[in-house]
Amino acid sequence: MTTIRSVTALLVIALLAVSVAGCGEDEVLAASGTIEVTAIDYGYVDLPPVVKAGSTFTLKNVSGTELHEFVALRLPDSETRTVEQLVADPASLEALFPNVATVVIAPPNEDGFAVEGTGVLTEPGRYAIICAIPTGADPGEYLAAAAEAEGGPPQVDGGVPHFVSGMYAEVTIVE
Numbered sequence: 001m002t003t004i005r006s007v008t009a010l011l012v013i014a015l016l017a018v019s020v021a022g023c024g025e026d027e028v029l030a031a032s033g034t035i036e037v038t039a040i041d042y043g044y045v046d047l048p049p050v051v052k053a054g055s056t057f058t059l060k061n062v063s064g065t066e067l068h069e070f071v072a073l074r075l076p077d078s079e080t081r082t083v084e085q086l087v088a089d090p091a092s093l094e095a096l097f098p099n100v101a102t103v104v105i106a107p108p109n110e111d112g113f114a115v116e117g118t119g120v121l122t123e124p125g126r127y128a129i130i131c132a133i134p135t136g137a138d139p140g141e142y143l144a145a146a147a148e149a150e151g152g153p154p155q156v157d158g159g160v161p162h163f164v165s166g167m168y169a170e171v172t173i174v175e
């Protein structure tokens with residue numbers, strides 16, 4: 001009896017090992033389609049770490065007061081630092097601003113809309129996702145300034161950018 005149980009247990013373990021190995025491929029792990037990201041004070045919820053190229057990122061802001069954004073910056077292939085390290089080094093982060101792939105912005109308690117690109121990330125690689133909205137900035141004032149700004153983040157009154165409070169993430173886009 002004991003022997004049969006042991007053999008059965010081993011078989012179950014072997015089968016589990018096979019199915020886990022089957023899930024190890026990027027294809028299975030990568031999220032795809034429409035990636036519905038939620039913005040909170042101060043962070044991103046439901047943002048998968050690995051996403052298939054061509055997927056669309058949407059942003060839903062559940063904060064009652066703060067404007068939030070999803071800025072995707074493609075990291076150069078030569079970049080080895082983590083997003084956490086880059087965010088801690090403002091000069092390095094600013095140097096990445098020309099690499100903006102898309103910006104989706106969402107007013108308090110509203111769904112977002114793309115203000116740069118379309119929310120789709122097509123080029124494989126690592127991306128820093130950041131929110132650079134100044135803490136406490138007036139949403140209407142910021143959106144008006146953004147509409148006027150020609151490249152670069154608009155200058156409006158407020159505290160430190162949200163990424164300083166932890167509103168950043170890293171996403172890898174795969175084929």
Ligand SMILES: [Cu+2]
Pocket residue numbers: 042066067068069131132133162167
């Ligand atoms: Cu934010």
